[in-house]
Amino acid sequence: METNKEETISKWKRLKDSNTIKVFIAIVLVCLFIYFFVYQTLSFIQLRYQNSQLNEELVELRNTNEILKQDIEKIQTNQYIEETARERLGMVKTNETPIQVIEEKPYKMEEEALAPERKMNIYMDEWYKGLIAWFKEEKG
Known part of the structure; x- marks a missing residue:
């Protein structure tokens, strides 16, 4: 050992x-x-x-x-307060006459006013009418 x-x-x-x-x-x-x-x-x-x-x-x-x-400095000016009162609240000075301009939306044609799937149906109707007329011409 x-x-x-x-x-x-x-x-x-x-x-x-x-x-x-x-x-x-x-x-x-x-x-x-x-x-x-x-x-x-x-x-x-x-x-x-x-x-x-x-x-x-x-x-x-x-x-x-x-x-x-x-922005804070701008908001605290009298000019900004006056502009905001005129635009948002429609206020006018005492010697001023307010004038409101209303804009008219142009008239949309009926086809433009339709939904897209309705427009497709109009075009498909015209296509089917043209196809039927062609078949009649071929047979006749």
């Missing part, structure tokens, strides 16, 4: 002395370094992408905010 133990110890010493363990440890360390380096790099790239998207969104929101501020 001691020889078996001594052989195991001698094998371990040979393995320890050989470069196999050193190479294995070096490979594991390199793999770990590459893994963490790649992971950190990908995380960094992802964060930069998110940062650029958020910056674009921020610029859009600032532009929208500026437009809304301009």
Whole structure:
């Protein structure tokens, strides 16, 4: 049993002395370094992408905010209030005479006013009449 133990110890010493363990440890360390380096790099790239998207969104929101501020300033002017009162409420000043323009819709022809399936029936009727006339000419 001691020889078996001594052989195991001698094998371990040979393995320890050989470069196999050193190479294995070096490979594991390199793999770990590459893994963490790649992971950190990908995380960094992802964060930069998110940062650029958020910056674009921020610029859009600032532009929208500026437009809304301009709209608020415009709405608070007397000219806008007067235009809105005239257009939406039909108000006029005391010395003005209101004029109302009524637009007439153009008359639609009967065929244009029909539904598409009704139009097809009209055309089919004409086609059948033409077909019947042709058969009569051929027989007669």
